[in-house]
Every structure is written in structure tokens, then in C-alpha cells.
Amino acid sequence: MPILAKSPPEGVFKALRRRFAPFWWSGFGLSLCLPIAVLAFLGSGPHSALAALAWTGPVWILIAGDRCGWVERRRVPPTAPRWFFNGLLYALAGLQVLNLVALGAMVSRLHWTTGSEIGVSLVNLLAIRILMGTNSCCAAIAPAHELIHRRRRGQRLWGRLLLVTVCYDHFFVAHRYGHHARLGSREDPSTARLGESYERFFRRSFIRQWQVAWRRGSRAVAQGVAAELALLSGFGWAFGPLALFMLLVQALVAVRLLEAVNYFQHFGMTLDSGRPVVSWSSDSALSLYLFLGLTRHSDHHRRPRVPYPELNVLTGGPELPYGYLGMALWVKNRNSSYRHWAAEQLRREMVERERTF
DSSP, X not given: OOOOOOOOOXXXXXXXXXXXXGGGGGGGGGGGHHHHHHHHHHHHOOOOHHHHHHHTHHHXXXXXXXXXXXXXXXXXXXXXXXXXXXXXXXXXXXXXXXXXXHHHHHHHTOOOSSHHHHHHHHHHHHHHHHHHHHHHIIIIIHHHHHHHTSSSHHHHHHHHHHHHTTTOTTHHHHIIIIIITTTTSTTOTTOOOTTOOHHHHHHHHHHHHHXXXXXXXXXXXXXXXXXXXXXXXXXXXXXXXXXXXXXXXHHHHHHHHHHHHHHHHSTTOOGGGTOSOOSOBOOBHHHHHHTTTTTOHHHXXXXXXXXXXXXXXXXXXOBOSSOHHHHHHHHHHXXXXXXXXXXXXXXXHHHHHHHHO
């Protein structure tokens, strides 16, 4: 007679869940998954065309998971070790540096002799754009945003270095003195107006952030530009012009993803709208982990210097139907549909508030 494996005793899985439930906050470690996958892809490349496309799987899996409705509203307990959360910031910074070096090395190894080699190389470049662009927003700009709000000068410097890797160091000044200081006003470069398209918002925000940054901290902006030029020059010298081009491509993809997040976070939340909340809310657990607490954005604006594990969920205001990755795809690729939906949600919210009062 065949030997049948015994099923686990009833209640074993419940016991395991109870045992590890207090450590739910370790889910923030998911923020390391994408940069590690990108490093593995770049370090082992170039790949065949099919393999290169397969390597983009982690991005699509994260997007699918971000749309599945996994909710997290708990606050990280004060007993959770703070070294874990700070360690994630520095680990992500180190991985970003390694990924940039690996990007240059992989691109320099691509072959362009025959027609088939050209096709394979182009597919590899497409995979780099998808993987590295997404990763540089989640694993570089997100920790940079956290670090530039910290009180210690060294931590703010780490944040600026991460912004340099996506050629966006002026964000260090513009975000604090333009967005936080002028939230929802006509001078705020990062609050989208009701009915404003993403492309129009991106152009306005990009130009306005440079203006705010130069006016409020021209010396810091000049230092950042010098650091970015040094990075671009050294990268091009070490790995060649094509690698330099891909460095700029991944920066553009990351910045457009960042500005897509800014776009839907504050869409229609201008001061003249009369709304008491400052941002749309999202309870997506995956976005909470990948973007290091950025989904608790209303509390971040209320307490900008508070570290990300200490942020709370604030009730009230309209809610996003998906996490940040799903929302970014929506607002960039089907913006008209998003604007129609968002305007209707804001109208219903206003009617409900007037009915309540």
C-alpha cells in the first residue's frame, strides 16, 4: 500500500499565523525584492530576447498584486526595531548604486553586429527600461523622499545622492519649499488641478519645480547639477554613450512615475476646492511596503519629519481604487478615463459632505 503523507494537524497554520502576526511590519522588506531582482538581471545579462522579457515578470507581478485589494491599515508598533526601517533605507541606497554600475556593464556587453544580435540587444534595452525605470522610482526616489525629510544632515545628503542617480536633485529644495510649504495653492507645483491632464501637469510641475528650487536654494541646485553632470560624464566615460543614454532613460521613466504619483495623490485637492483633506487615501499593503509608507500621505503632510513607520492612516477623503503602481499605469495610459472617474468621485464626496452638515 502506498504511504500517504499525514495532513498537518488542525490549527497548525492558525498557530503559525498567530505566532508571526506581531511581525507584520517586516513586510516592508518587500521593498528589497525588486532592486535585488534587477541586480540579478543586470549582473547575469545580456540575455536572449525571450529571457529578457521573462525577467520583467517581477514588475508585472507587483502591479497585479497592487491591484488585488490587499489592505493594511495598522500602525507599526513602537516596539518594532527602528534599525530595521533605517537599515532598509541604506540597503536600498547601496542597491541603487550597484544597479547603476551593473546597468552600465551590461549595456557595454551588448552586441550590434548582425540583425539577430541587434534585435536581441533592443529587447534587452526594453527590459532595462521597464525594470530599472520602475525600480529607480520605488527603490531610489521613495527612500530619497524619506531621507530628505530627516533631521540629520547626513541622512539628507544620502537622499540627495539617490536623487542624483535619477538627475532630479532639485526635488530636494522644490519638494520642501514648493510642495509642503505651498500645499494646494497656485504656487504648489505638485498638486494637480481638477480637470488637468497628466501631460499638462507634468510639464507645469517640471518647470515650476525648477523655478521654486532655484529661487529658494540656488546654491543647493547648482551643487546638485554639478553632481549630476559628474555622474553623467563619469558614466559615459566608463561604459560608453549607449549606457549613458540608458542611464537617462531610466531616470526619465522613474521621474514620470514619481510625477504620476504626485498627480493622483493630490488631484483636485486645491485650496479653492474647500476640502478639509489634502490627499487621496490608499490602503494598499503592497504600495505601503514598496513606497515606504508614502500611501499614508495625509499624515506625512501633517507631520513631514516623522519617520515612515510612525505614520498613521487618516480617515476621511476620497479613496483610490488601486495601489500606486496600478494608479500610475491608469493615469499615464488612460488619463481621460481617470479624470472622468476622479471628478465624479470628488463630486459625490462634496454632495455627501454637504448632506452631512
